[in-house]
Amino acid sequence: GQQLNQSPQSMxxxxxxxxSMNCTSSSIFNTWLWYKQDPGEGPVLLIALxxxxxxxSNGRLTAQFGITRKDSFLNISASIPSDxxxxxxxxxxxxxxxxxxxxxxxxxxxx
Amino acid sequence: xxxxxxxPSRVICKSxxxxxxxxxxxxxxATTMFWYRQFPKQSLMLMATSxxxxxxxxxxxxEKDKFLINHASxxxxxxxxxxxxxxxxxxxxxSARVQRSYNEQFFGPGTRLTVL
Numbered sequence: 001g002q003q004l005n006q007s008p009q010s011m012x013x014x015x016x017x018x019x020s021m022n023c024t025s026s027s028i029f030n031t032w033l034w035y036k037q038d039p040g041e042g043p044v045l046l047i048a049l050x051x052x053x054x055x056x057s058n059g060r061l062t063a064q065f066g067i068t069r070k071d072s073f074l075n076i077s078a079s080i081p082s083d084x085x086x087x088x089x090x091x092x093x094x095x096x097x098x099x100x101x102x103x104x105x106x107x108x109x110x111x
Numbered sequence: 112x113x114x115x116x117x118x119p120s121r122v123i124c125k126s127x128x129x130x131x132x133x134x135x136x137x138x139x140x141a142t143t144m145f146w147y148r149q150f151p152k153q154s155l156m157l158m159a160t161s162x163x164x165x166x167x168x169x170x171x172x173x174e175k176d177k178f179l180i181n182h183a184s185x186x187x188x189x190x191x192x193x194x195x196x197x198x199x200x201x202x203x204x205x206s207a208r209v210q211r212s213y214n215e216q217f218f219g220p221g222t223r224l225t226v227l
Contacts, residue, residue, distance in 0.1 A: 033215070040202075040221070040223070042115075042204045042218035042219050042220045045215065088154065097143070098145070098160065099216060101154045101155050102154065103153075103154050104154050
């Protein structure tokens with residue numbers, strides 16, 4: 001699949017702070033997905049986006065599907081210790097159901 | 112809903128042996144499952160797409176004779192690593208696409224394979 005550019009690669013944040021990460025692609029995607037992976041576990045789907053410009057929330061998480069269909073961002077508000085983990089973006093082109101993954105953003109929360 | 116399980120969660124084997132990993136969709140039918148490989152501190156790398164009742168589609172560079180995939184039912188896909196070697200040690204993760212939605216994939220918990 002296509003390689004997505006995900007940034008930042010890692011971040012150390014204070015508990016209570018907001019977190020923001022994004023993904024960009026040179027190709028247009030029909031779907032953007034955001035996953036969280038804990039050590040030794042499989043990725044867990046956080047948010048799925050299907051429409052350009054769509055803004056979707058899941059608790060303290062908010063994600064947006066970029067209007068150009070080539071980017072997406074994920075925000076975590078008021079971070080807590082259990083937000084620690086690796087967050088992956090994934091994109092899916094219209095005609096191909098294989099997911100392309102970003103390299104991941106490792107989030108570490110300082111209490 | 113949309114729960115995917117994998118078995119075993121961990122396996123240690125001797126070099127030259129074969130190891131089978133099972134991926135099951137527990138509460139839905141999955142016509143398509145995917146097998147990924149993940150090295151430490153890296154992203155997921157798609158190995159193959161497993162379609163129920165037909166041959167798997169392998170990604171470029173993945174040896175189909177080494178990584179045998181069987182998708183015999185709508186809830187089970189298996190990955191067999193044949194004649195495993197230490198370089199095959201990795202975290203193998205499967206995912207299943209929910210039949211009602213072509214866009215969402217749900218992942219299993221992964222299998223840690225260590226080849227001695």
